[in-house]
Each structure stands twice: as structure tokens, then as C-alpha cells.
Amino acid sequence: MSNTGYTLIYEPNSAAKKSLSEFRTLLEKGKDESKIDTMKKILITMLNGDPLPDLLMHIIRFVMPSKNKELKKLLYFYWEVCPKLDEHGKMRQEMILVCNAIQRDLQHPNEYVRGNTLRFLNKLKEPDLLETLVPNVRQCLEHRHSYVRKNAVFAVYSIFKVAEHLVPDADELIYRFLYEETDSVCKRNAFVCLGELNRDAALRYMQDNIANLESLDSLLQLSFIEFIRKDIIQNGDSTLRSQYGQLVEELLESSTINNVVIYEAASVLTKLTGSSSAVLLAGQKFVDLATKEADNNVKIITLERINELHKEHPGILQDLSLEILRVLNCQDLGVRKKALDVTLQFITSRNVEDVVKLLKKEVQRTASSNEDNNNEYRQLLINSIHQLAIMFVEVAENVVDLLLESMSDLNSSAAYDVIVFVKEVVEKFPQLRQSIVTRLIGSLGNVKSGKVFRGGLWILGEYCVEEKEIQDAWKYIRGAIGEVPIIASEKRAHSGSAESEEIERNDTPKKKKGPTVNADGTYATENALTVESVESTEEKPPLRKLILQGDFYLAAVLSSTLVKLILQLQRISKNSSILNPLKAEGLLIMVSILRVGQDSAYVTKKIDEDSADRIFSCINYLTDETNSELIERSFLDDTREAFKTQVETEEKKKLEEEAKQFHKNAEQVDDSIVFEQFESSANKKPEDASSSGIEEVTVKADSRLNKILPLTGYSDPIYCEAYIKIHQYDVTLDVLLVNQTKATLRNLSVEFAALGDLKVVDKPATANIGPHGFHKVQTTIKVTSADTGVIFGNIVYDGQHSDESTIVILNDVHVDIMDYIKPATCTENVFRKMWNEFEWENKITIKSTMNSLKEYLEELMKGTNMNCLTPGAIQGEEDCQFLSANLYSRSSFGEDALANLCIEKQTDGGPIIGHVRIRSKGQGLALSLGDKVASISRKSPKAITA
Known part of the structure; x- marks a missing residue:
């Protein structure tokens, strides 16, 4: 069984590592500075597979006596990974000397050395070595410095986990320590360990401190909350659950706890009980955090927690809608959008009028405000009012009045949104048509x-x-x-x-040009921009x-x-x-x-x-x-x-989306019923495990094989192939090298470079590959935009003589932009706005022999990962010979890609002709998508791109 390494260190050049004799020489004759460098190289070599067992005695003799703190820290890294057992599985005799040195360090007068030694004991898993160190660890629990005591608590706990007989009274020892300790960090560490060792003792300590729970340090309060979270999952007693709920409620109602404790306590409270009062209290605390906390990320996180609470307990948090809207005082547009989205979920006929009044005030305030993103914020407010008017007819008329009155103060885009909104209201509510039309006639004069x-x-x-x-x-x-x-x-x-003008020119005598003198004797000044023109034209x-x-x-x-x-x-x-x-x-x-x-x-x-x-x-x-x-x-x-x-x-689309979301969260009738009382604690999972975002992804073998690209030929002296992995903003190349010769390839290195918006992050290490040997290297390329990129490189290794080198050129690797482009949706107004703003356009002429216009549109959407925004275009009416559709997608880097498809089918059974216009903010994305459209047509046996 191999030892576990806890510290990962990168080896820059495996081919240039030193021999055992060189390490011994450096340890014997070097000073502390050179020994530090040598110990780092030894650790790198050991962590990469070579245990170097013959160096143990030299390190004991020449490194262990040093008093240099950095060297002593590296020494404890070495004790962690060095082989402690011989080939027969027994403890090596040299470890007795090591154990004596650890004992001396546990009694060292310097608190840093003691604390560092105690931290090392948490990683030591050999009972024979730990047995002699237990008395010194117990003494460290009474040390004067808190740094030593907090590490001693964890050392006692880890020793008990390795061998219980070494510290049979560990829970009693930590329990007494908890009552005698005064430092907050030490008490937190002790309670965490006590909760793992003895649940009943931890419960007794919590009960003893309920009276002064509010005055405890926040670290201890957080450890209480974390203990409750774990204990309620493992021991789901209903009586204990209610007691825990009361305890957390008391903690939340305290005015002295900090925001971190409030967030964790509110999260745990919703897991403990589903009562309306508890959920309302938790929601209120989340709202307070969202309004009081200055960090925008915290605001968004707490607003999302409120949204999740509403989905789990609908109807309880409706009274918080106005309080949530206090977050609109924040200047960040993302926070405002999140607050409006969450609030719209809580609106009912009971509170809709109050919400509309508040949004009205915000719209009126933005008319005279000079904030950044003011136009976008006004757009969000108008969209929210629009949704409220559609959902609740009782406020539709008042909302229309407000928006029509403020239309003259809005910019062109926002005013057009108002008109679109009025169109929808007039169609949906026939009883309001007469009054809306009358008000519209009066409002158009200011447009x-x-x-x-x-x-x-x-x-x-x-x-x-x-x-x-x-x-x-x-x-x-x-x-x-x-x-x-x-x-x-x-x-x-x-x-x-x-x-x-002619009459004025003839009747008015010419005046001599000259300076104008004011009454006080000073010269008057005039600005050419402010002088009124002689010709006055009446307003059209x-x-x-x-x-x-x-x-x-x-x-x-x-x-x-x-x-x-x-x-x-x-x-x-x-x-x-x-x-x-x-x-x-x-x-x-x-x-x-x-x-x-x-x-x-x-x-x-x-x-x-x-x-x-x-x-x-x-x-x-x-x-x-x-x-x-x-x-x-x-x-x-x-x-x-x-x-x-x-x-x-x-x-219909909105209803389908809501139904889809409802069925996603609903439990089916034929789902099996799980009784927690019948499940063993070992099989139970944390309640919040499903929200951790960790999902198992099954990768088929054939899909992996499709992403393996040969970089060299089979006849080259070294064969090279790469497996390409796309992960968010990185491209990782797992490269396999095979030496196809009978000689050792020395100092072999793989060098990569990239064209486009790609950047090679790391360089693979140099290595020696034996005859017919295998070697794996990995390199990461950072991607900064959805643009076509090319990765190229070569392999270099030494020849028979020192001044000779062999170079093997690698095939190019083309990065597929489709891995970074996803279908997206936007409103028609937003699409038109982006279409007018984007300056880069790529127009591709199409000539296809596909059977129908619908078939070509589906093929285009599939090949470019774009979403069709034109309603009804995907149905493709067969009796129509023309098709025009807008397509939209968005890259992982926030880049928007727009496309307009205009095609027609020839009446005599001829080909489909037309063009695709692609627009984007940058040139690269437009050209890349254009190449993709062209390549799709070339690959298809039924489509030809002219």
C-alpha cells in the first residue's frame, strides 16, 4: 500500500532530475539555503513516484538538527510522504530518531514550531509513531498560546480516529477543555471535534449555553448551526427537530448576530420546519441581508434563496414583495433585474396595486435621473409593469395611463416598448379599448x-x-x-x-460691425451657438x-x-x-x-x-x-x-414553460414513497445534496474516440495523438507520445502555439522516453472569445550527439466554436436594436437542393446552434415558396450572434436560393459562423453553397 501524498507539487523538468549521490552531496556540504532548495527537489521527485528510501538517514543527520524554520517546515513535508515501513511491513528503525525529534518539537519553546508539529500529526496515520507522542499532545492543550491549543485539539481528534486506544478519553478531554477555554477559535475547534466524537456531550454543551447564545462568538454560533444541520439529517427525531427550530429562531431574532450567522441560520431553519411563521422569518432575514449588505453578489445570492423558498412554500412570502423592492436602491443593473424577477413571482391581486404604485415612482424618478444604465433600468421597470398589467386586469387601465403620460419623457426604445405593451393590452382586454384609444390620441402629440x-x-x-x-x-x-x-x-x-428676408434686407439699414458696450462700460460677448437666426421657421x-x-x-x-x-x-x-x-x-x-x-x-x-x-x-x-x-x-x-x-x-409559450417548470418540480403519482424511519443512517443523503450542482455525466466511448486527433503519422519516429476536452473557457489537450524506435529519446519536449484568441497557458515538461515507451503530457489553452482558432506545434528531442536535435512537426488542431455557442432567445425589439448597432456583417449566398424550406432551416439551426425567433417559421408552411426568419445565439463569453435567413423555393422544382446575413459585434464571430454555414452546406449531399 502506497503512502498518500497531501501536498501536490509540479515537476517542471523530469529529465533534469538529480541522482541519489548528488542529493547526498548537497545535503552533506550545503548551507541552510542550499538545503532548502535540495529538499524542495527531493519532495518533487518523491511526489512524482520515486520514494528515495536511501536518503532517510542523510536527512536525519544533516537536515533534522537545523533550526531554520523554513527548512523545518519542509522537513515535516518529508516526514509526511517518506516511506516509514520496510519491505516486511514493519516500522523502520530510523523512525525512532524521527519520533524523538517530533517529541522535542512538541516541547519546543517557540509556539510556531509546536503548532506546525501538531498540524503534522493530523496527517500521521501510524499508531506506533503516535503512541509515544500522546502525552506531549495532551500537554499542549494547556499551552499559554492559543495557536498551539487550537492545533492540539485537532491533533487529539485525529489520533483518536487513527487508534482509539491511544486516547480513550478524547471526548471527555475535549469536553473539559471546552469549558475551560476562553479563546473563540479554540472553542470552535473543540466543539466541532466534540460533535464528531460524542453527540450527547455536544448536545449538553449546547443546552448549557442556550441562555447566553446571543453573546457567544460568531464562530461558535456557526459551529452550532453546522452541528444542527448534520445532526438533523442523521437523527431525524421530530421532537429534537422542533427544539432545534426554536433554538435557531431565537438566534435569528437576536439583534447582535452578524450577517454570516443570519444567512446560515435562515438556511437551516427552512430545512428544520415548514411552518409558515418559520419560513416567513427566514424570508424576512434574507430580505434584510439583500437590502443591507453592500456586496452585490450577496444580494443576488440571497434573492435567489428567497426565490427558492417561494417555490418550496408558495403563498407564504407574498407580503415581502414591497420589502424586496427596496433592493432597487442598488445601482447594479443585475441586482435590480433579479429583484424585479423575484418580486413578480409574489404578486397577487391583494398586493398588485401597491407594487404598481412603487414601480410608477421608480419610472418617474428615472426620467430625471442621470445614473449609469438608466435607460436599461427604465426598460426593466416598463417590462415589469407590462407583465403586471397582463396578469391583473384591475391595474391595466391605470398602468396604461401612467406609461402613456410618461412616454414623452422616455427614449425611443422605451417609448416603443410602451406602444408594444399597449397593443397587447388592447387586444387582451376589449373592455379597455375605448378608453385606451382615447388616451393614446392625446398622448401621440408629444411623441x-x-x-x-x-x-x-x-x-x-x-x-x-x-x-x-x-x-x-x-x-x-x-x-x-x-x-x-x-x-x-x-x-x-x-x-x-x-x-x-428680401424686405428686411431692403428696409433695414446696414449697421456697422463693431463691439457692443454694456452699461457698466464692459464689452459684451456673444456665442455663435446661441444667436437667434434671422430666418424664423414655424414648427412643423x-x-x-x-x-x-x-x-x-x-x-x-x-x-x-x-x-x-x-x-x-x-x-x-x-x-x-x-x-x-x-x-x-x-x-x-x-x-x-x-x-x-x-x-x-x-x-x-x-x-x-x-x-x-x-x-x-x-x-x-x-x-x-x-x-x-x-x-x-x-x-x-x-x-x-x-x-x-x-x-x-x-x-401559449409562457404557459408551456410554466407547466414544464411545474412538472419538473412536481412528484409523479407512481414515484416510490421513501420512509426516513426505515432507512439506515448510512444510506441517508443530505437534504441539500441535490442543489450542490454536482451531476454525473456519462460519456460514451465512441464520443471520446471522436475527439482523438492524430498529430503525427505512423511512420514518424514518435507517434503523437491528442484527446481534446472542452471545459468552460479552457481547451485541454491530453497528448499521448509513443516512441516507435529502439533508442531512448532524450530531453523530449512538446511545444504548442496558437493563432486567434487562444493562449497557451502551460508548457509540457521535458521527459526521457525509453524504447517503445509511452508518455503522457497535458497542456491547457485559454479561450477568450468564440472565434476560430488553430493550435499548432512540434516535438523536439536530442539526437545522438549533444549538438543535434530532431524536430517533428505536428498537425494543426482547429478549435470548434460550436462548443462555445448556445441557442438563446431575445425579444424582437432587442434583436432589432442589436442588428442596428452591430457593425460586422457576413453575407453567405445559398443554393440548396433540399426538399423543403423547413428542412433547410432545421439543418441551419442544428449546425450553427442558433435559435429561431420568428414565430411559425419552424413549421414551414409547404404551400409557401418564401421563408424569412431571424436566428439568435449567444456565446459563453457573452458575445451575441444574429442571423437573418431569406430563402425561396423555385416553382419548377429547382433549388432553394437565397442568403444568410450574420451580424455580430466583433469580426471574428461573424466570419466564424459564416464559415460554419458554408461548411454545413458543403458537407450536406443535398446542399450547395454558391
């Missing part, structure tokens, strides 16, 4: 973003169903577009301003201003809204005196937009072809009398039905 206008106009076109609502919406649109025709009014405005209406700035997509949405309003009025009223003027005015507005869009004198850019076609189509729809029923159904029914389907799909 300056074309994106928000488009959403608002869509709502007006879809949900203005009463005649008064249609007239109010039309009145607002008419005022927001200004005077029409636009070109005529713009010409008038420009000519009017030019005439006024909002819609007109955006259209003249070139937002013709908004103009197309406006035209569609006008058609919907006219068709809706035509459906509910046949009054031609109102209908005909509105239709004529709508046609005039659309024709006016088309004309001004084609005249570059008044717009920043000409109208695009798509928007012009859309507006022209709307004009045709209003003038088409033959297909009026089809047009009316398409505009008024089909579009709303499509949006309704989209909302229902999103709702």
Missing part, C-alpha cells in the same frame, strides 16, 4: 419617434371601431400631417420666408416633420391606417356626406406624400420603392369598387386575426 408613431397609428387603425373614435383619430392625423398638398404649402412657406407638425426627414416607412403605415379608418367607417355607417370627404381627403394626403417624396427639394432623401408601392396600393384600394369586400376583410379582419394569433402563441 417624436417615427417608430413609436408607427405603433400608435397601427393601434388607431385596428381598434377605432366607433364613429366618434374614427373622427377623433382622423382629426388628430389631419392636424399632425399639416396643410396639404404638402408641396404647395412648402413652396408657399419657402417663398414667404424669402420675401420677408410631427408627422409632416418626420416624412420630410425621409421616414417614408411611417408614411406607408399612415396610408394603411387611413385606409383602415375609412373602411371601418364604411362598415358601420353609410353616411356619404361624411364618408366621401374623408375618402377624398385620405387620397389627397397619400398623393401628396408620393409627390413630395419624389421631389428632393423638400425632403432629405427620395422615397424608396417599397414605400411608394405600398402607398400607391393603398390609393388603389380606396378607388377599387369591384373587390371592396375582399379589401375590407383583408384590412379589418385578417390583420387583427394575425396579431391575435401572435399574442396567443406567445401566451
Whole structure:
């Protein structure tokens, strides 16, 4: 049986290790400094498999008498790993001298030497050596210095574990020591050992200290809690469990304990009892920690514990929702997001109004705040209010009022989120439509973003169903577009301003340029940025201003809204005196937009072809009398039905996710019932073992073989192959070297280098490999981004002469970025925002012979680890010849990858053609994913990439 090494030391170069005679010479003639270096090399050699038994006497003679503290520490490392038994399994005679030296150190006047020696005894497992040392260890329990006493307690415990007959009264000895000791660390160590040796004695000590539990040191309080945690698992007595629960509750209600004790006590209390009062107390303490503790990591951890408590005991912690929201005072965005996510789990109809009021105040506060990440925080608040309004109809109307009022203070992205939220509320709650539409008409006047206008106009076109609502919406649109025709009014405005300039230029005498003198005699100053222009142009209406700035997509949405309003009025009223003027005015507005869009004198850019076609189509729809029923159904029914389907799909996804989470935590009917009373204590597992995050992963043999790459050929003098392991941000290469020659390869080293965002962390050690011998080395490469990387290298070893060396070039190893890219999800708004911000784009043209568009999309998602964000795209309607979908993934390093797929199927059975556009923040990820898309098509027998 080999000795166990407790200290792991890396050997930098196994081929350059010294011989036994060299070690002896260095120990005999060297000074303490050289002996320290020699002892380190001896320990490295021993820990790497060579026991060096013949050095024991030399170390006893030349190292043990030294008084150097560092050398003495290395000496105890040597006693730990040196062979103490001979070939017959009996104690070596030299160990008597070692035992005498340990005895002297246990009586040493220096407390550091004594404490270090006692720590060594914890690792000594030979009863014959320990037997003579027991009296000295017992004496150390009464030493004046606490460093010696705290190590002596553990030494007594470890000796008892090795051989009980050496210290038969260990529990009584530690029990007396516990009452006589005054140092907090020593008492903690003693109680921990007593709990392992004698449970009843530990319980007696706890009972004796219940009265002054609050005044005990925090270290001892933590040891009490840890003892309770272990004891309740091994001895699940219901009476004892209730007593433990009362004890922990008293400890939690104390005002003098520190935060570490509070966290551990609250965690144990939830394991001891499931009573509502105890769970509420634990939750309250977690909330206090989250609000008072300055460390953001502690805040997130305690908030997660609150969330877990809610899942285990639903309905008890609902009253803590407002207190949890006090964490929003923290400036960290991650903490705020976690607090909002946890709070939304606790909301009921009883406390939803109070939570909404608090969130309203936060939204109003952010409007005037200059904090970092202020826009992102406001976005989180709006999303949370959105969810509350969808879940509780009683607050939906008030929430909509708040958001519409504050829309003018929000940025473009947040205001668009408000419009998206209003769209969903209007669809889900028909009883609120009339009031929301009325408030929306009043709020759109303060909007300056074309994106928000488009959403608002869509709502007006879809949900203005009463005649008064249609007239109010039309009145607002008419005022927001200004005077029409636009070109005529713009010409008038420009000519009017030019005439006024000419008159002013002729009537006003020229003034001599010169400095202006103030009343006090000083010269006045003026800033060019603040001087008012002579030409004053009156403010244009909002819609007109955006259209003249070139937002013709908004103009197309406006035209569609006008058609919907006219068709809706035509459906509910046949009054031609109102209908005909509105239709004529709508046609005039659309024709006016088309004309001004084609005249570059008044717009920043000409109208695009798509928007012009859309507006022209709307004009045709209003003038088409033959297909009026089809047009009316398409505009008024089909579009709303499509949006309704989209909302229902999103709702279905949420319900499926909740059901999945519920079934994951629920126990099945046919699960076996486990009775704790019938289980032996040896088979019991800790209750929190399932949450430790440790899972067994079964790796199939064939999957391991797939990751083995040959780095050299079979005909090379040395064969080399590597097994690649991917672990989070590291790539580990386990390299096997086989000497295929009859000679020893001396000083062989494997050298690796990398291209891309890869960095070689360590260099494999040099080694000597015998004839037909095997050798294993390992190297780690640090990965910093999801980019294509290449690892290359060579093998170098000495030739027959000292000045000769042989080099074997290794094959390249390509790192697969797919190991670091995972499917992810995001909202459409976030996708559009990232798509506009990311500057790197890679466009790949596709020509595929696959059978269907759905098949190609699934193959693309599988090969690139991307998730489809377009609802219904994965179903792939067979009667449709076009497919457009957005894909999204995220790397382990936080890098976002976006893709847009646009493909079509030829009608005559031809190939699928189209392209994939990939965007990312960095160039490397876009190029790497593009190469992956191309390689997927090349590998597939049915797809060809042009």
C-alpha cells in the first residue's frame, strides 16, 4: 500500500532530475539555503513516484538538527510522504530518531514550531509513531498560546480516529477543555471535534449555553448551526427537530448576530420546519441581508434563496414583495433585474396595486435621473409593469395611463416598448379599448419617434371601431400631417420666408460691425451657438416633420391606417356626406406624400420603392369598387386575426414553460414513497445534496474516440495523438507520445502555439522516453472569445550527439466554436436594436437542393446552434415558396450572434436560393459562423453553397 501524498507539487523538468549521490552531496556540504532548495527537489521527485528510501538517514543527520524554520517546515513535508515501513511491513528503525525529534518539537519553546508539529500529526496515520507522542499532545492543550491549543485539539481528534486506544478519553478531554477555554477559535475547534466524537456531550454543551447564545462568538454560533444541520439529517427525531427550530429562531431574532450567522441560520431553519411563521422569518432575514449588505453578489445570492423558498412554500412570502423592492436602491443593473424577477413571482391581486404604485415612482424618478444604465433600468421597470398589467386586469387601465403620460419623457426604445405593451393590452382586454384609444390620441402629440408613431397609428387603425373614435383619430392625423398638398404649402412657406428676408434686407439699414458696450462700460460677448437666426421657421407638425426627414416607412403605415379608418367607417355607417370627404381627403394626403417624396427639394432623401408601392396600393384600394369586400376583410379582419394569433402563441409559450417548470418540480403519482424511519443512517443523503450542482455525466466511448486527433503519422519516429476536452473557457489537450524506435529519446519536449484568441497557458515538461515507451503530457489553452482558432506545434528531442536535435512537426488542431455557442432567445425589439448597432456583417449566398424550406432551416439551426425567433417559421408552411426568419445565439463569453435567413423555393422544382446575413459585434464571430454555414452546406449531399 502506497503512502498518500497531501501536498501536490509540479515537476517542471523530469529529465533534469538529480541522482541519489548528488542529493547526498548537497545535503552533506550545503548551507541552510542550499538545503532548502535540495529538499524542495527531493519532495518533487518523491511526489512524482520515486520514494528515495536511501536518503532517510542523510536527512536525519544533516537536515533534522537545523533550526531554520523554513527548512523545518519542509522537513515535516518529508516526514509526511517518506516511506516509514520496510519491505516486511514493519516500522523502520530510523523512525525512532524521527519520533524523538517530533517529541522535542512538541516541547519546543517557540509556539510556531509546536503548532506546525501538531498540524503534522493530523496527517500521521501510524499508531506506533503516535503512541509515544500522546502525552506531549495532551500537554499542549494547556499551552499559554492559543495557536498551539487550537492545533492540539485537532491533533487529539485525529489520533483518536487513527487508534482509539491511544486516547480513550478524547471526548471527555475535549469536553473539559471546552469549558475551560476562553479563546473563540479554540472553542470552535473543540466543539466541532466534540460533535464528531460524542453527540450527547455536544448536545449538553449546547443546552448549557442556550441562555447566553446571543453573546457567544460568531464562530461558535456557526459551529452550532453546522452541528444542527448534520445532526438533523442523521437523527431525524421530530421532537429534537422542533427544539432545534426554536433554538435557531431565537438566534435569528437576536439583534447582535452578524450577517454570516443570519444567512446560515435562515438556511437551516427552512430545512428544520415548514411552518409558515418559520419560513416567513427566514424570508424576512434574507430580505434584510439583500437590502443591507453592500456586496452585490450577496444580494443576488440571497434573492435567489428567497426565490427558492417561494417555490418550496408558495403563498407564504407574498407580503415581502414591497420589502424586496427596496433592493432597487442598488445601482447594479443585475441586482435590480433579479429583484424585479423575484418580486413578480409574489404578486397577487391583494398586493398588485401597491407594487404598481412603487414601480410608477421608480419610472418617474428615472426620467430625471442621470445614473449609469438608466435607460436599461427604465426598460426593466416598463417590462415589469407590462407583465403586471397582463396578469391583473384591475391595474391595466391605470398602468396604461401612467406609461402613456410618461412616454414623452422616455427614449425611443422605451417609448416603443410602451406602444408594444399597449397593443397587447388592447387586444387582451376589449373592455379597455375605448378608453385606451382615447388616451393614446392625446398622448401621440408629444411623441417624436417615427417608430413609436408607427405603433400608435397601427393601434388607431385596428381598434377605432366607433364613429366618434374614427373622427377623433382622423382629426388628430389631419392636424399632425399639416396643410396639404404638402408641396404647395412648402413652396408657399419657402417663398414667404424669402420675401420677408428680401424686405428686411431692403428696409433695414446696414449697421456697422463693431463691439457692443454694456452699461457698466464692459464689452459684451456673444456665442455663435446661441444667436437667434434671422430666418424664423414655424414648427412643423410631427408627422409632416418626420416624412420630410425621409421616414417614408411611417408614411406607408399612415396610408394603411387611413385606409383602415375609412373602411371601418364604411362598415358601420353609410353616411356619404361624411364618408366621401374623408375618402377624398385620405387620397389627397397619400398623393401628396408620393409627390413630395419624389421631389428632393423638400425632403432629405427620395422615397424608396417599397414605400411608394405600398402607398400607391393603398390609393388603389380606396378607388377599387369591384373587390371592396375582399379589401375590407383583408384590412379589418385578417390583420387583427394575425396579431391575435401572435399574442396567443406567445401566451401559449409562457404557459408551456410554466407547466414544464411545474412538472419538473412536481412528484409523479407512481414515484416510490421513501420512509426516513426505515432507512439506515448510512444510506441517508443530505437534504441539500441535490442543489450542490454536482451531476454525473456519462460519456460514451465512441464520443471520446471522436475527439482523438492524430498529430503525427505512423511512420514518424514518435507517434503523437491528442484527446481534446472542452471545459468552460479552457481547451485541454491530453497528448499521448509513443516512441516507435529502439533508442531512448532524450530531453523530449512538446511545444504548442496558437493563432486567434487562444493562449497557451502551460508548457509540457521535458521527459526521457525509453524504447517503445509511452508518455503522457497535458497542456491547457485559454479561450477568450468564440472565434476560430488553430493550435499548432512540434516535438523536439536530442539526437545522438549533444549538438543535434530532431524536430517533428505536428498537425494543426482547429478549435470548434460550436462548443462555445448556445441557442438563446431575445425579444424582437432587442434583436432589432442589436442588428442596428452591430457593425460586422457576413453575407453567405445559398443554393440548396433540399426538399423543403423547413428542412433547410432545421439543418441551419442544428449546425450553427442558433435559435429561431420568428414565430411559425419552424413549421414551414409547404404551400409557401418564401421563408424569412431571424436566428439568435449567444456565446459563453457573452458575445451575441444574429442571423437573418431569406430563402425561396423555385416553382419548377429547382433549388432553394437565397442568403444568410450574420451580424455580430466583433469580426471574428461573424466570419466564424459564416464559415460554419458554408461548411454545413458543403458537407450536406443535398446542399450547395454558391
